[in-house]
Amino acid sequence: MTPPRPFALFGFALLAGLLCVSPRAEAQTVTVREIARLSTEGGYTLQGIGLVMGLPGTGDSGKELATARPLARILELNGNPVPDLKQLEKTKSIALVMVTCRIPRGGARVNDQLDVTIATIGSASSLEGGQLFVAPLLGPVPGSPIFAMASGPVMLLDPTITTTARVSGGAQITRELAMPAPDTHFKLILEPHYRGYASASQIATAINDSYFSTPDAIGMRVARAVDDREVLVVIPEGERPDPTPFVADVLTTQVATELLKLPARVICNVRSGTITFTGDVRISPVAVSNNGINISSTTPPLIPTAADPLVRQTEWLGISTEDATTTSGTRLQDLLDAFAQLQVPARDKIAIIQQIHKMGKLHAELVME
Numbered sequence: 001m002t003p004p005r006p007f008a009l010f011g012f013a014l015l016a017g018l019l020c021v022s023p024r025a026e027a028q029t030v031t032v033r034e035i036a037r038l039s040t041e042g043g044y045t046l047q048g049i050g051l052v053m054g055l056p057g058t059g060d061s062g063k064e065l066a067t068a069r070p071l072a073r074i075l076e077l078n079g080n081p082v083p084d085l086k087q088l089e090k091t092k093s094i095a096l097v098m099v100t101c102r103i104p105r106g107g108a109r110v111n112d113q114l115d116v117t118i119a120t121i122g123s124a125s126s127l128e129g130g131q132l133f134v135a136p137l138l139g140p141v142p143g144s145p146i147f148a149m150a151s152g153p154v155m156l157l158d159p160t161i162t163t164t165a166r167v168s169g170g171a172q173i174t175r176e177l178a179m180p181a182p183d184t185h186f187k188l189i190l191e192p193h194y195r196g197y198a199s200a201s202q203i204a205t206a207i208n209d210s211y212f213s214t215p216d217a218i219g220m221r222v223a224r225a226v227d228d229r230e231v232l233v234v235i236p237e238g239e240r241p242d243p244t245p246f247v248a249d250v251l252t253t254q255v256a257t258e259l260l261k262l263p264a265r266v267i268c269n270v271r272s273g274t275i276t277f278t279g280d281v282r283i284s285p286v287a288v289s290n291n292g293i294n295i296s297s298t299t300p301p302l303i304p305t306a307a308d309p310l311v312r313q314t315e316w317l318g319i320s321t322e323d324a325t326t327t328s329g330t331r332l333q334d335l336l337d338a339f340a341q342l343q344v345p346a347r348d349k350i351a352i353i354q355q356i357h358k359m360g361k362l363h364a365e366l367v368m369e
Contacts, residue, residue, distance in 0.1 A: 199262060
């Protein structure tokens with residue numbers, strides 16, 4: 001078991017006394033970019049077939065023609081033709097793999113380097129220690145051209161699953177995959193967790209209010225909600241010759257989550273480590289321990305005294321509501337504020353929230369992305 005981190009525990013205990021008398025936290029705000037995307041942005045997956053070489057006897061059987069044929073072709077192209085595939089029967093250091101690369105929503109430019117995922121196709125038992133040989137990556141539609149070339153050292157995603165792996169920065173883009181720039185208008189598509197007529201209407205209102213505060217606004221409304229997931233934004237005439245700054249301003253517009261009128265929901269993005277929530281998320285009294293971090297939520301708050309100051313309680317963090325008579329449970333925002341002040345790693349934040357949810361103490365839907 002990992003021992004508790006002394007500095008973290010002391011910080012938690014000290015913060016416990018402060019939170020008992022702290023003012024209410026400000027309402028959570030997010031940018032439009034965090035809860036919506038441009039309609040022209042979309043996921044795009046490149047794919048191809050490749051060979052992982054240098055395996056310590058854990059590769060495909062040399063009798064598998066699907067592996068022997070591309071290996072023989074590579075040898076031929078490098079001046080060492082193999083007249084008979086039976087000569088490769090004893091080869092067990094090679095594995096035929098499927099190679100995929102996920103292009104981000106904003107697209108990719110020539111010479112960008114992106115991660116690739118590989119998975120065995122044949123009988124190889126492990127990809128550990130291998131090297132992906134140069135493999136062309138095509139678009140998902142039959143007949144697509146080559147968009148990237150992939151190669152590099154293989155790293156297992158999970159030590160217990162040895163037939164799938166990743167090559168960090170393994171794909172080098174050779175053909176641009178840029179999204180079209182808007183001309184007279186563009187559409188914002190709300191992420192599924194934020195969909196709703198009230199949400200779309202509030203986002204449009206926030207964009208309009210932000211634009212009205214600029215000298216260029218002439219009383220026009222630039223945004224309107226089309227339905228529960230789409231907001232149409234018209235680019236003003238004066239912004240159309242160079243719409244990029246206007247689009248950037250729209251995407252960075254701040255929106256108060258409480259005005260979206262969404263049900264209580266906590267969204268944790270494991271890859272980015274971000275935690276966002278909608279509605280009034282509360283936590284019932286609970287005690288949680290994770291990776292040496294111990295948390296206790298109490299209602300009503302513990303009151304420090306000269307004889308029993310909270311800073312002496314070095315194994316828990318007490319977080320409580322400002323007024324237990326008018327609220328029910330601790331606010332999630334208080335916990336997130338404590339995490340931020342103590343620089344708790346994103347992985348630990350998400351793990352603690354998951355534990356609280358499993359115990360039935362998180363009064364909200366938990367969504368893991």
